[in-house]
Amino acid sequence: YLGGGTFGVAAASEFYFGKSIKEVTIAEAAMLAGLFKAPGNYAPHIDLPAARARANEVLDNLVEAGFMTEGQVYAARRNPASAVDRTEVSSPDFFLDWAFDEVKRLANGKDFVLEVKTSIDTSLQKAAEDAVEASLRQSGAQYHVKQAALVSMDPDGAVRAMVGGRDYGQSQFNRATNALRQPGSSFKPYVYMTALMNGFTEDSVIVDAPICIGNWCPSNYSHSFSGRMTLTTALTRSINTVPVRLSQSFGRDKIAETAERMGVATPIKVTRSMPLGASEVTVLDQATGYATLASGGYKAHPHGVLEIRNSEGKVIYSYKKDGPKTEQVLPAPKVAELNRMLNSVVNNGTGRRAQLEGIPASGKTGTTNAYRDAWFIGFTGNYVTAVWFGNDDYASTARLTGGNLPAKTWQQYMSYAHTGIELKPIPGVGGIPEYTIPGPLASTQPAGNEPARPQTLTDHSKEVLLDIHRRLLAAPPIGPDAARRPERVSSVTSEGSATQPRRQVRFSAGRWE
Known part of the structure; x- marks a missing residue:
């Protein structure tokens, strides 16, 4: 595991540098090699200075072991690697560590290229x-x-x-x-x-x-x-x-x-x-x-x-x-x-x-x-x-x-x-409102940084909305240039289901997607 939801150098190269492993520079290769020790500490999207310092240690080791000369690594030292911008990407590393242990237990074979669908939302x-x-x-x-x-x-x-x-x-x-x-x-x-x-x-x-x-x-x-x-x-x-x-x-x-x-x-x-x-x-x-x-x-x-x-x-x-x-x-x-x-x-x-x-x-x-x-x-x-x-x-x-x-x-x-999903009752408790407004329609911009919440409908409000909906469907077009009539929907209940993730997450060829 090399951090950022990636497994293997090929996936890590794509994630950190946006390029194939065949295209990485010496500086980038050294940074990737440095990840094996502790990807959480040296992942460049988490701590770039630490990643560069670790990469420099890798270059020292290459020279000391005789694999490269100081002249060959000079350019890599002068121009250290930089990761592509991942500020908008949040990797659930704790979950991935736990899930990876599960993968090793379930797929303990010789096939090292696996695609894993996880439960993470x-x-x-x-x-x-x-x-x-x-x-x-x-x-x-x-x-x-x-x-x-x-x-x-x-x-x-x-x-x-x-x-x-x-x-x-x-x-x-x-x-x-x-x-x-x-x-x-x-x-x-x-x-x-x-x-x-x-x-x-x-x-x-x-x-x-x-x-x-x-x-x-x-x-x-x-x-x-x-x-x-x-x-x-x-x-x-x-x-x-x-x-x-x-x-x-x-x-x-x-x-x-x-x-x-x-x-x-x-x-x-x-x-x-x-x-x-x-x-x-x-x-x-x-x-x-x-x-x-x-x-x-x-x-x-x-x-x-x-x-x-x-x-x-x-x-x-x-x-x-x-x-x-x-x-x-x-x-x-x-x-x-x-x-x-x-x-x-x-x-x-x-x-x-x-x-x-x-x-x-x-x-x-x-x-x-x-x-x-x-x-x-x-x-x-x-x-x-x-x-x-x-x-x-x-x-x-x-x-x-x-x-x-x-x-x-x-x-x-x-x-x-629970925003915009179909609510399910607690066994023995009940009390679930019959209808909820889908998340995008639930409220306007929430106050401050508070997440938006769906507003439940009373029976009267439900009947009013359904009546309006029926009238809109039955109404004749206003004119030849009128917009198309809306397609019929089954109800105003949210179609989201809490038993299915909003987006399936995959490790594709060992890489988090």
Whole structure:
């Protein structure tokens, strides 16, 4: 991988210099050779001075090894390579690194020329990057937080956007897939799902009161207790004593089993504090687990590769054909109950900042001890998105909670993600408006830098628009020079579908397109 979504020197030459590998100069060849060590650090479209310095080292090595003389590389030193302008191109490098590992696993053969169709949605990827960067730029210093990660996927696990950190050029470590962090209260849905499968309901009453297991006595965020309450209220208010009390009634091992069943790949450590999110997971784990709720109980399998073709154009892998089969792992009625409980979190509880205008959402906040991690994971019927904020060195933030920057970032990204698409209901929640205006017609220029949002139609407005539409179709031409009558359309509902990417992304002959 040579950065910029390119694999191999031929693709890299086209991307960075806009020319065939056969046409590159010595300076350009040296710059390409320098990419192998760390493409994120030396890619010329990210850091041109660093790329030139690295290319100069390559030239030194060529002279030292006797492949070229100092006179032969003199011109290359005096006239270092420059990359073509890629300021308008945003390469989802974190996603590509992750997807490339998937390709190596799926197509482990001798054919090194592959064309790969991925699940990435470039418009959603940019929106995710913009949302994360805006939050860190505007509030990072205030909350003493330097990093964030985001994963957004369809309910079946197809990853549409991935942000593994603030700046790939500075750090290629993917915090979305490789960083193990405590999830805090965002782990509680696994506890409540276990409770629902063991005789409890969303309306079951339980007591919020002091509880101790040995010398460990967890307290609530408010440091107070509220007595009797339903499970829905306990989750909405993110009460800590209730999941601990629940875990004692059916056992903590069952909670770990539920998390694994729902798609959490990282092994869960069964401890006293596990019900409160003490066992570390990844952002991808959390997105996958919640996706199983968004799908109605069908296990989500996170994937970025949809299809692989070899050099002859033959399909050697297809996710639809060769991927994991659909498997119902949770009972649909219990999923519906938990989804309603999580919907209450967004509407009435700690996740209120994640509310989407006119679109039902379910989700959960998470904040860990000493404010080291802040999470919000939520979903609609269309997308599941997990957001994490924290510091690489585990330093505490300035009292950053999951209901703040993570929920705000989630809301900004998901508002854009649902622009101009057909809305789907959350299993058990419903409440989807019947009609939406397609994105281009949804609003005029949005205020500031806020993304445009579709405005939902009332039944009266819908009938008025349809009546106008019928009248226009039935109206006779004004004259011989009149414009042609508009073609009939089936409805005013957006034709976009969240289950299909706005634009398929390909690696063509190993190159990102």
